[in-house]
């Protein structure tokens with residue numbers, strides 16, 4: 001099968017974007033893994049599939065697959081690239097778009113400077129909905145919100161747990177460059193208390209409007225930026241009283257700005273979306 005694709009990135013979180021608006025594209029998990037493979041395929045953290053709207057309520061459907069081939073609910077950097085893609089490829093001339101994702105409707109908007117702002121919806125704190133199994137654990141209160149003790153091979157990491165449509169465990173660290181992202185990240189991702197696995201964020205507070213963040217992503221490993229991870233970290237920092245209003249999130253791939261007005265309110269994320277190249281790949285049949 002010859003497959004046309006576009007390579008994009010949002011703050012270094014990179015994507016293979018596929019246009020399934022004219023004809024459906026069905027790929028096996030093995031084919032998705034090959035597309036994402038940096039040696040044998042195109043290379044990407046996630047594959048994004050642009051599809052026709054499932055109802056008149058929305059303009060498009062957008063599906064997200066991690067590099068490991070698993071379909072997931074939400075992707076913040078992907079949402080920005082999605083908007084730049086449908087606009088750049090002439091699939092719509094609307095600058096504000098309503099998009100159906102696996103975890104609900106989001107509303108991204110293309111700004112005049114080329115950046116994209118996304119209404120990511122309200123964060124979810126209900127633990128079974130994340131999902132996180134807190135049975136038998138005693139939380140500690142940090143300002144308005146609790147942190148949970150997560151046992152990692154006998155050591156305790158204090159984590160803030162929430163969903164941005166997808167699951168996140170955020171911990172505060174003194175120095176993000178020295179954080180155990182590659183050792184603890186996979187342990188947290190696969191921790192039995194997270195039945196659907198989890199994205200593990202490591203956040204250094206610089207000041208009340210500036211954090212540095214690294215994220216070990218479920219199904220992709222450490223990425224240069226994670227949009228939902230940035231939203232989750234800022235929401236945690238605001239609820240714990242470490243941050244104020246609008247916060248710049250410095251990632252290894254670029255800057256994201258996150259604003260949140262409090263529980264029940266949507267999180268707004270602003271950041272870049274960039275085209276890299278268009279291509280064609282011969283994809284073998286892989287069950």
Ligand SMILES: N[C@@H](CCC[C@H](N)C(=O)O)C(=O)O
Pocket residue numbers: 013045046066072073074075076077078166167199217218219220223225226227228229
């Ligand atoms: N890169 C993303 C998140 C992609 C999905 C995530 N790895 C998950 O499994 O939930 C972002 O920018 O939000």
